[in-house]
Every structure is written in structure tokens, then in C-alpha cells.
Amino acid sequence: MTDGFADILIRWYADNHRRLPWRETSDPYLIWLSEVILQQTRVAQGLDYFRRFVARFPDVRSLAEAPQDEVLKLWQGLGYYSRARSLHTAAKDIMARFGGRFPEDYEAVRSLCGVGDYTAAAICSFAYELPYAAVDGNVYRVLSRVYDVDLPVDDAAGKRYFAELAQSLLDPVRPGLQNQATMEFGALQCVPQRPDCGACPLADRCLAQAHGTVGRRPVKRGKAAVRPRYFNYLCIRCDGTLLLRQRTEKDIWRNLYEFPLIETDAETEFDALQRTSAWKAWFGGERRMRIGERTAMPRHVLSHRIIYACFQEIELERIPDSLSGFLRVPEAELDRYAVSRLTERYLERRRAAGVNVKVGKLFDS
DNA sequence: AAGTCGGGGCG
């Protein structure tokens, strides 16, 4: 009669869940891999990446022994690239500290690079049936509505509150199943926008629905506006090669590759770009230069990270010493390098147009 | 406690 929270969710799950590859295994390595891929990422977006990673890296050892550039290349387009670096670091760590055997207790799992509270709980409950509540964005939403909690879910007090609430609701007999069920319920039924509360099995006990606050749960603290950034890429061609470099600095797209970049603090026309110190440092005395196409004015390309970027084609007859720090990559080999989606899209356009780079006027400084 | 890190899909 008095079905508990867990019973209702588990029954709902039995009737409604999606069949996903990482749910067909209890291999902690595969579960770990899926959890990292799915951090801040929708299932639909991560699914193919998971398949490709499993095919290429079927176990910890194969991942640990791969070069980082290959891991990043396979991760290309997924975003949050620190996940790929951490995944690789952790794989090597598992080889070193645990002889290649995936750790089996919570503290050891939690100690792996890139594994936080959520991921450790997910791995331990799914793979080992250990009683740790996994609290992700779905769980925050479900709990904040069912219990009509108005604490912000993204500050320390709120996180602690929801973690304790979820743990107190966890049936230790089947923690993995309950965690899966709660998250799937949040993903499919208790969705962020316009949930179908009329069809909800928890409707009779959902306090937010009783109070009419479903649309305002979960509560989040406001976030500061993000500073726009302006990237001016230079596709410098010389003798069939393009200049490329790896982003090693601590910033977005770390360890991915890109064209020589001049970042400015506002939209910058081409002639203004030539007056920047970066330009002068690279091309100061260079006269044998042809200026090709430039993508439409600093066009807002990326999503709400707010990066405005343009690409400028340039052809040189020789590479000056000031540019000798860059890699020289034959155009046919560009796709071996992991690049941002922004750069990937430009490369696609560029290739489709057939190495256009129609050289325009001769530039003389 | 607040910032940073991608990219895609949705209304």
C-alpha cells in the first residue's frame, strides 16, 4: 500500500527505461568510461563516443598505453576536454597503483583523477552495489520538486542538503537500480521544462506540484555574465603546409591544436589587426605575403561561451624565424590533430571549397 | 564561494 519513494521509481524504471550499452555490463571500467563521457553531457550526444572509446580502448591498459593526443582526438567535439586528460591520467594511475585492476572501494574510486562524488557513487553502486547515493542534475531536480526544496542546488549548503536527503532515501538493498531509476526518471519524466505531471507516478506526493512551484524547481543561484572573447585565427600557408600549434596554456581547449591566434579585446578589422603587437612580432618585416579570404566578420560562432572568431587565409613564400615555433603540417594531415569544433567546422568549409584560399591582393607593409 | 571548462538541443 504505502509504496516508498524507491519502489515507485524502480517500478517506473522497469516500464520506461532506455536500453543503453553501459547498462548491459557490470565492468567497472566501462561504467567509469560512460560516467565520465556523460558528465554534463546528454546521452544522445555521448553514445557514439562511448562506442568508439570501447572499440579502441576496451580496457584500462589499452587506454593507459595510448598517447594522450590519441585520446584527445577520439574525444574531439565532446567538450570539457579536461575529462579526456583526466581519464587518461586515471588509467595510468590504475595501472601504477592497482596493477591495472579497477579499484573496488569508494575511497579508492573517488581518488581517481576526474572522479568526484557523483561519479564515484555511480560507479560503486552500478558496478559493485555499494550503497552510495548518486546525485546528479536529474536527482537535484526530482528531489527539489518532490520535497519542494527551495535551497539553491549549486552552493555548498544545498549540495550537502540534497546529498543527505538522497542518501537517506536510498534503499541499500538495490542502490544501483535505485540510482539508475532516479536519474532516468529525471531525464525522461521529471524533465526541466514543462514536465507532464499528469502522467507522473509521484504526483500524489509531489509537494512542488501541490504548491504550484514545479516550474521554479530546482532553484539555482544566478550566474555572472561571461566576458566575450575575440579570436582572430591566421591560416598561414606556405609550400603546402599550414602552421599549427598546441594550446598548452591554462585556458579553454587545453592541449588541442589550432592556427596561430591573435586574441583581441574587441572586434578587429584586418588593418587594425596588422597594427597589433602580435602581428608585428610575427610579420614585422615580412613583405612577401598574400592575403586571402577571411571568414565573415568576427562572427559569433561558439555557443554561450561567447567567442567571436574569424579565420584569415594568408600565404607566405617562406616562414620567417618569428614563426618557427609553430608546427608545419601538410594540409592532408590536418585531420590527425584534435581541434575545437570551431576549427573543425572551418576546416570542413575550407576543404569543401577546395583549398580555396584564392589569393587576393599582394600585401606590402 | 565563485569561476572555469564545450558543445548540442530545445522552446
Add this chain to the structure above:
DNA sequence: CGCCCAGACTT
């Protein structure tokens, strides 16, 4: 365009 997504880490 704003919001959100199987979050973790740095400052």
C-alpha cells in the same frame, strides 16, 4: 537567445 545536460577542479 537562454536554459540545461549522468560534474570536477581551481582559485
